[in-house]
Amino acid sequence: MTQMTRRSVLAALATSPLWLQTSWAQTGALKISHQFPGGTLAEGDFRDRLTRMFAAEVEKRTKGALKFSIYPGSSLMKTNAQFSAMRKGALDLSLVPLSYAGGEVPEVNIGLMPGLVTTYEQGYGWKNQEIGKALTQLLWEKGVVLVSWIWQAGGVASRVKPVVDPEDAKGMKIRGGSREMDLILKAAGAAVVSLPSNEIYAAMQTGAMDAALTSSTSLISFRLEEVSKALTTGRGTAYWFMFEPLMMSRSAYERLPKDQQAAIMAVGAELEAFAKTAAQADDTQVASVYQKSGAKVVDLSAASVKKWQAIARTTAWKDYGERNDNCAKLLALAEKTL
Template sequence: MAINRRTALGVLALSIVMGFGAAPAWAQTTTIKISHQFPGGTIDKGDFRDRLVRMFAAEVEKRTKGAVKFEIYPGSSLMKTNAQFSAMRKGALDMSLVPLSYAGGEVPETNIGLMPGLVTSYEQSAAWKNAAVGKELTKILADKGVVMVSWIWQAGGMASRGKPIVEPEDAKGMKIRGGSREMDLILKEAGAAVVTLPSNEIYAGMQTGAMDAALTSSTSLISFRLEEVSKALSTGRGKSYWFMLEPLMMSKAAFDRLSKEQQAVILQVGAEMEAFALKEAKEDDEEVAKVFTKAGAKAVDLSDATVKKWQDIARRTAWKDFAAKNANTARLLQLAEQVK
């Protein structure tokens, strides 16, 4: 039987009404924007946090058969660093890899992500995710409109324009960037004046003399070329009182727009990225000492006794201050102390 144009259109219309011609939800393309403050590179070279974001994006796109795609904006090229967390909460930004403590002014509970002396090893930090403290923090963030995708921890050290700042007494009279409100509290107790700015602005601050020293992750010490403006480094390799939670997070509004299958892929791939992050963070703790030494700076490792001195200061200042904020902060600190 011959099929004329009118018959063909009728069959097409009927198939659409009955659902035969509709594209499956999985096939509908969604584009996710990811912002971060770190230098951009490639999936194989550069700052491991940028590489992690690119690896994550490529794998999610692969597993969703191209239904979920990504646009990546390194170097705070999409929005300013400190605006990212708030933008995720409001649904104005889809995803970001950003230090959790940068949101401390908006959500006090997030300052636990850079609490001096609370985490002193990668083994301890890795245990947080599935411990009660991790589950509680995940719930608090979800209630604020943010989904935890990858748990990323980094040790850090202190770059200095002059002498190495190792013991608390070395900080007296110095202008130092700590990285969080709580870190600033122990620096103040040690006699330092604190400087507040994101890690991608440290170089300029040290170059101009606006600050004498800065605490940041080993990876940032390398990526932001701080050896060029430093004469000394207190490393984070082996031991550190500075451990930072810098997770890959997603706006709950963006997450909820995805299908259940796509959400599962996001979380699964995010979890798989954590092993890569741990490996790279540890390697950068070693690499940063080499980079600074090669540039002529003095690199000093911390002892158990030195870490304990800073930890003792933290207990009576930063920990006490954090616990007094609200019921959530008090509970988070209590749960965190249970993770040994």
């Protein structure tokens, strides 16, 4: 019986395309980690939904050869550990703000550079322009594969007053979300608070923080309207645009056969339209959510964006461009898209 079983196994291995193409086989589900609330394919934070849609479609296209396990709410590992874990091959995929890795790879802070991206069309246009190709190559060299380009506009939730123009920030304790955002807030006279978006609620609830800049989707998903008296939306225009892609560990990616790699990249690209539509819908929905909670809701004008952009050029952009040659190159390429 043992001999027959062994023969059966050997015969199966000999005829398996996966084993013929590569010496490595995906023996367990690929892990996808993110910090956002979990939901379903049809309901919940669109970033969680996107990971579920991605997993289902890739599994379908690979006829079950690739399967995925999704870990929302930083349930697998801490938020700020995800990028490093992908680089080391300890995590397969993550949907995470790229700027969270700025302390490890300073170049990635281009993904949350105040005033550098002011519309979705401009941000998504990066992918096929010089800036997008350079950023994709940089991440590849750092051990990370860009799978889906996702941009989100953001606004400001405040427990005190609306933050619209730079002078409104003076004396407030505000979370910016990146080194560069913090620089413009400091220049405007604010005290900065650094923490991931899933920790904003507690900080505002206790008064440790007065206001926070974050994406429209996070403003909804983390129920910040419960601790806010005012909201500055990102609908129409914004100086806060965040690049929050779905990424994969290069080492995990390279272990897969070519057809599975192709499926991952194709599905990732196809989901970008969903991400853009969902993010824009949240830019509008967030205003309704906060109005219903009794918060004062205001929109940014082009003039207000230009005020923040002017501060950014002499602080955040200058600081970033001087950090190293790669940063200078990326900034120059990004400015061509303005």
